[in-house]
Amino acid sequence: MYIGVDLGGTSVKIGVISKKGELIDHKEIPTRSRGFFQVVINDILHHSNEIIQLNGYSWDDIEGMGIGIPGLLDMERGVVKMAPNLNWQNVPIKWFIEEQLKVPVKIENDGNVAVLGEAWTGAGSQYKHIAMATIGTGIGAGIIIDGHILHGKQGMAAELGHLPISEEGLLCGCGNYGCLETISSATGIIQKGKEVVTLGKDSLLTAQYKDEIDKITAKSIIDAAKEGDNESLQIINHAGKLLGKGLAIIANLFDPQIIIIGGGVSQAGDIILDPIKEGFKEHGLKDIVASVEIVLAHLGNQAGMIGAASLFKK
Secondary structure, rough: OEEEEEOOOOEEEEEOOOOOOEEEEEEEEEEOOOOOHHHHHHHHHHHHHHHHHHHHHHHHHHOOOEEOOOOOOEEEOOOOEEOOOHHHHHHHOOOOOHOOOOOOOEEHHHHHHHHHHHHHHHHHHHOOOEEEEEEEOOOEEEEEEEEOOOOOOOOOOOOOOHOOOOOOOOOOOOEEOOOOOHHHHHHHHHHHHHHHOOOOOOHHHHHHHHHHHHHHHHHHHEEEEEEEHHHHHHHHHHHHHHHHHHHHHHHHOOOOOEEEEEOOOHHHOHHHHHHHHHHHHHOOOOHHHHHHHEEOOOOOOHHHHHHHHHHHHH
């Protein structure tokens, strides 16, 4: 039995995972106190203990805890070197948790654990060459080549969200300008929605959120787009096409068999998938476009937990 943790900028998902990659039970909690890492670590400890007890297990039944984290990691030492969406720097998360729980802990980039989860029991289980994008607070990615995760020298391979691809040149949480996730992440989509309301444009968003602009979410913009709201459709189409362009760059470099789209925004379905495919077709090499399959994640928000647990599978 394993514990898989998917640590995001908005929420933390904690799951009990079987040795076959089955999610036995899980819970989701808000990511509290950005910058105060000990609060978040204490939440992980508390809720992991709670979910284990609720399912009739003890820590003796747990072989390890895997944690997916959005940022630059020293995986060998178990240190989060930098996580912009959490405002963390040099956090020795492995040491803190192992000291308390006395079980082995492994950390991995959140995009990597998502693709590992889909490769284990999800949409990528029949493939050896896989690329995956996760659209949430930021944009993560993971690439598997010939069955092996691509890490790079510092473990920073496949930082799709930080491709300098947007001509709008917006400031990103990483400190650079024009990163893909400033437009195509949930955060970027929300920012565009707020601009619509601030400018007083004719939109369902303006009508609904004129006096409550901070209540706008990516889901509310997606819902408005599904109702035919032109401004919301433009936001989603722009975000999707730009993400498709980023994925075309990845595909042109690594020639995957399948590209999987996951993360919270992917739950919008075809309304985000269609412009992604359009942007991909426009910028991808013709032979690659013709051969690669672009699909939504099968595991949904479970992919990160299952992939984090897979760090311990034999």
